[in-house]
Amino acid sequence: MNSNLVLEVDRLSGQQIGLCYHCHKCTAGCPVVDAMQYGPDLLLRMVALGRDDAIFKSRDIWLCVGCYTCATRCPNGINIAATMDGLRQISLARGYAAGERDALLFHRLFMGVVKRFGRSHEAFMLGLFKILSKVPLMNDIPAGIGLFVRGKVPLLPARITASAQVRQIFQRSKK
Amino acid sequence: MNYSYYPGCSLHSTGLEYGLSTRAVFKHLGLGLTELDGWNCCGASSAHVFDHNLALALPAQTLSLAQAFDRDLVIPCAACYNRLKGADMAMRNDAATRSQLESMLGFQYTGSVAVRPVLAVLAEDVGVKRIAEETRHPLNGLKVVTYYGCLLVRPPEIAQFDDPDNPQVMAELLRAVGAEVMPWSHATDCCGGSLSLSRSDVVQNLVGKLAERAREAGADTIATACPLCQVNLEMRQTAEPKVPAFYFTELLGLAFGLSDSEKWFSKHLIDPRPVLERVAV
Structure with missing residues (x-):
C-alpha cells in the first residue's frame, strides 16, 4: 500500500521509502529521538499509511538535525534525513504550522x-x-x-x- | 604545496580560532592557503530544509570559483566540507543535476577540484612522520578524546573520509605530537547541531553526555574538527568541572611551538589553559 505522500516524499528526497522493512536501526541511533513523539522509523511507516495530518502536526520532522546517523546505518540505503527534508517541504507547502x-x-x-x-x-x-x-x-x-x-x-x-x-x-x- | 581555502562563515565568527590555528599550522608546514575570493555560505544545516536545488546550488557556486585554480580546495568546517563535497559528488555522478546547476549558475563543471578536509590534507599530504618531526613541545601527559561530530564522516558515500563509526585520522595526528588519545565510543555522536538555539535543552543533554563520557574515558579535553560542535560543547555544558574543547589544529600549533597559540586559547568560552598548565605542556 502506498499513499500519495510516499510518492511526494520519494520525489522530493530522491529516496525510496518503500524499501524500508522497519528494522528500527534509524530510531535506535537517532540522537534526538528522546524529544520526538514517533521517531524516524515510525514516521516512515506513517508516510506509507498516509497519516499525513499526524506527521505534519508532530514536532518530529522539525527536530531532525541532519546528522545522517540513520542514513549511514539504514541497511536499505534510505537517506532518512533527506526524507525528513522532503516532509518539511511538504508540510510548509500545505501550510502547516511547524511542530517546533x-x-x-x-x-x-x-x-x-x-x-x-x-x-x-x-x-x-x-x-x-x-x-x-x-x-x-x-x-x-x-x-x-x-x-x-x-x-x-x-x-x-x-x-x-x-x-x-x-x-x-x-x-x-x-x- | 598550495591549496585553495574555503573558511566558511563560522571561521570568521564563532570558530575564529579554528581559522587562525589552521592558517598558522599550514604556514608553519610551508603549505600555501589562498582564500577563494567571493565565496558564499554553503547553506549549512538550513538550505536543505527548504529546497534541495538551493542546497546544491549554494556550494556549487563556490566550487565554480575554485575551478579557476589548479589546486585542491581545503575546508576546515565539517558542515562546509560536507555541503561542498556533496555538491561536487552530485555534479560528478549525475548528469541531470550537473546540467541543471550549470545552467542555473552559468558555469561548466570540470570536476578538476578535489574537495578535502584539513584533517585529510595534514594526514595524507604532510603525513604523521613530518608532523612528529615538527613537534617542539610534545603534548606529553595531555589526555584527549577525538570528536569528529557528524558531517566530516557521514553519510560515508558523500564524506568519503575516515571511518564513520571508528575514525582514526585525528588520533594519529595527535599521537604524532605526543598527546595520549583515550579510546571512547562517541567520536561521531551528534552534538545537536543547529538545535542549539531553539532547543538548547536537547543540545545540553547531548553535550552533557559527551562531556561525561570524555571524563569517564579519562580525557582532559575533547579535540574537535567542527566549529558548531566546538561552540556547542563549550556553550552547552552545564555540569562542573567543564571539559574544554580544542580544535585539533590548535593542539598541533601548540605542539609546533607556534607563538600565536595563546591568542587562540583566549577566545574559548571554557578557558583551556588550566588543563594545559596542569599537565605542563
Missing part, C-alpha cells in the same frame, strides 16, 4: 541572512532570533556576551562580491 516553531524560525532567519549578505552573520541572526522566538529573552545572553567580548560576533556583515550571485541562486532555485 523556533527550529523553523532559526532556519528561516539563517537563510534570510544568507540571501541578503551571501554569508551567515551571527550577530544579525541571533538578534532577530532573540526577538522573534519564544525562547526566553534572557537565555543565552551571557553566552552571547561571552562570544562578543572574544571578538567572535562581528557586528557588521562582511560585504562579499558573491552576494549578487547568491540572490540570483535564491531566485532561480524556486521552481
Whole structure:
C-alpha cells in the first residue's frame, strides 16, 4: 500500500521509502529521538499509511538535525534525513504550522541572512532570533556576551562580491 | 604545496580560532592557503530544509570559483566540507543535476577540484612522520578524546573520509605530537547541531553526555574538527568541572611551538589553559 505522500516524499528526497522493512536501526541511533513523539522509523511507516495530518502536526520532522546517523546505518540505503527534508517541504507547502516553531524560525532567519549578505552573520541572526522566538529573552545572553567580548560576533556583515550571485541562486532555485 | 581555502562563515565568527590555528599550522608546514575570493555560505544545516536545488546550488557556486585554480580546495568546517563535497559528488555522478546547476549558475563543471578536509590534507599530504618531526613541545601527559561530530564522516558515500563509526585520522595526528588519545565510543555522536538555539535543552543533554563520557574515558579535553560542535560543547555544558574543547589544529600549533597559540586559547568560552598548565605542556 502506498499513499500519495510516499510518492511526494520519494520525489522530493530522491529516496525510496518503500524499501524500508522497519528494522528500527534509524530510531535506535537517532540522537534526538528522546524529544520526538514517533521517531524516524515510525514516521516512515506513517508516510506509507498516509497519516499525513499526524506527521505534519508532530514536532518530529522539525527536530531532525541532519546528522545522517540513520542514513549511514539504514541497511536499505534510505537517506532518512533527506526524507525528513522532503516532509518539511511538504508540510510548509500545505501550510502547516511547524511542530517546533523556533527550529523553523532559526532556519528561516539563517537563510534570510544568507540571501541578503551571501554569508551567515551571527550577530544579525541571533538578534532577530532573540526577538522573534519564544525562547526566553534572557537565555543565552551571557553566552552571547561571552562570544562578543572574544571578538567572535562581528557586528557588521562582511560585504562579499558573491552576494549578487547568491540572490540570483535564491531566485532561480524556486521552481 | 598550495591549496585553495574555503573558511566558511563560522571561521570568521564563532570558530575564529579554528581559522587562525589552521592558517598558522599550514604556514608553519610551508603549505600555501589562498582564500577563494567571493565565496558564499554553503547553506549549512538550513538550505536543505527548504529546497534541495538551493542546497546544491549554494556550494556549487563556490566550487565554480575554485575551478579557476589548479589546486585542491581545503575546508576546515565539517558542515562546509560536507555541503561542498556533496555538491561536487552530485555534479560528478549525475548528469541531470550537473546540467541543471550549470545552467542555473552559468558555469561548466570540470570536476578538476578535489574537495578535502584539513584533517585529510595534514594526514595524507604532510603525513604523521613530518608532523612528529615538527613537534617542539610534545603534548606529553595531555589526555584527549577525538570528536569528529557528524558531517566530516557521514553519510560515508558523500564524506568519503575516515571511518564513520571508528575514525582514526585525528588520533594519529595527535599521537604524532605526543598527546595520549583515550579510546571512547562517541567520536561521531551528534552534538545537536543547529538545535542549539531553539532547543538548547536537547543540545545540553547531548553535550552533557559527551562531556561525561570524555571524563569517564579519562580525557582532559575533547579535540574537535567542527566549529558548531566546538561552540556547542563549550556553550552547552552545564555540569562542573567543564571539559574544554580544542580544535585539533590548535593542539598541533601548540605542539609546533607556534607563538600565536595563546591568542587562540583566549577566545574559548571554557578557558583551556588550566588543563594545559596542569599537565605542563
